[in-house]
Amino acid sequence: MFIVLEGGDGSGKSTHSRMLAEWLKEQGRKVHLTAEPTPGRIGQFIREILSGEVEVSPRTLALLFTADRAEHVREIEEALSEGNTVVCDRYYHSTIAYQSAQGVSREWLIELNSFAPEPDLVVFLDVEARRGALRTSTGEVFEKKEFLEKIREEYMKFKGLKVIDTSRPKEKVQEDIRKVVGELL
Numbered sequence: 669m670f671i672v673l674e675g676g677d678g679s680g681k682s683t684h685s686r687m688l689a690e691w692l693k694e695q696g697r698k699v700h701l702t703a704e705p706t707p708g709r710i711g712q713f714i715r716e717i718l719s720g721e722v723e724v725s726p727r728t729l730a731l732l733f734t735a736d737r738a739e740h741v742r743e744i745e746e747a748l749s750e751g752n753t754v755v756c757d758r759y760y761h762s763t764i765a766y767q768s769a770q771g772v773s774r775e776w777l778i779e780l781n782s783f784a785p786e787p788d789l790v791v792f793l794d795v796e797a798r799r800g801a802l803r804t805s806t807g808e809v810f811e812k813k814e815f816l817e818k819i820r821e822e823y824m825k826f827k828g829l830k831v832i833d834t835s836r837p838k839e840k841v842q843e844d845i846r847k848v849v850g851e852l853l
Contacts, residue, residue, distance in 0.1 A: 670748060670785070671849060672759040674823065675793035676816045680834050680841065684793060685757040687842050688849065692753050695853070700747035702740070703757035710736040726770035733763040734780050741784055760784045761826060769818035774825070789852055791845055792829040794820070 671688070673681045682703070689701040705711035714732050716722045724732070737760060747754050760781040768774040823829070830848045834841050 669753045669789070669852060670744065670756070670787040671754065672756045672761070672787040672790045673793060673845075674758060674761045674765075674790055674829070675834070676795060676819045676823070678816075679793035679795040680838060681757045681793055683838060684791075684842060684845055685755050687838075688845055689755045691842075691846055692755070692849075698750070698752045700744075700752040700754045701757075702743065702747075702754065704740060704759060704762065705733065705736050706740050706743075708736065708739055710739065726767050726772045729770075730763055730767040730772055730777055730780065733767075734760075737763070737781065737784055745785065756787070759787065759790075761790060761823065761829075764826075765819050765822035768822045769815060774822070789849065790826070790829050791848060792823055792826075792831045793834045793841070794831050795834045 673685050673688070675681050685701060685703070689699045692699045705714040710732060713722070714729070714736060717724055717729060717732070744754050744756065763781060764774060764777045767777055832841060832844045832848070
């Protein structure tokens, strides 16, 4: 099973990905926890861009995220073939939502990422933009309330997302995530 947690900055993706992976292990499943951008060389360069150290166009950033994903897909497919449940913190939905919000053609982004295998489940952790901006403190270039509002609008254009409100205590949010995942187990 391939599960993706998506959402804007400050929505709790990393925290909930870890919590979900631990819960799945407690259920006796082999789990591979992963995230985008990856820790590889392309992912490291992306992190430099997100920190503001390096500036590139939104289209170039989309290509970099997609190149990182092309390498990441090999890791995901290998983990799945070994019988792991894969829990991924961000996937192609992020590239489409974020770079669309920057003005890049959504259709081009969808086509660019058409090679990426579809997850079995995509959970969207929904947070009010103001709250998300307050929760995050990495100083990344996208962590502005107005931009987070645009990103949310782009995410809402996807079909089939399981939307979970993250304005509640994390234990309640995790309970809802486990319920949705449990329905697929």
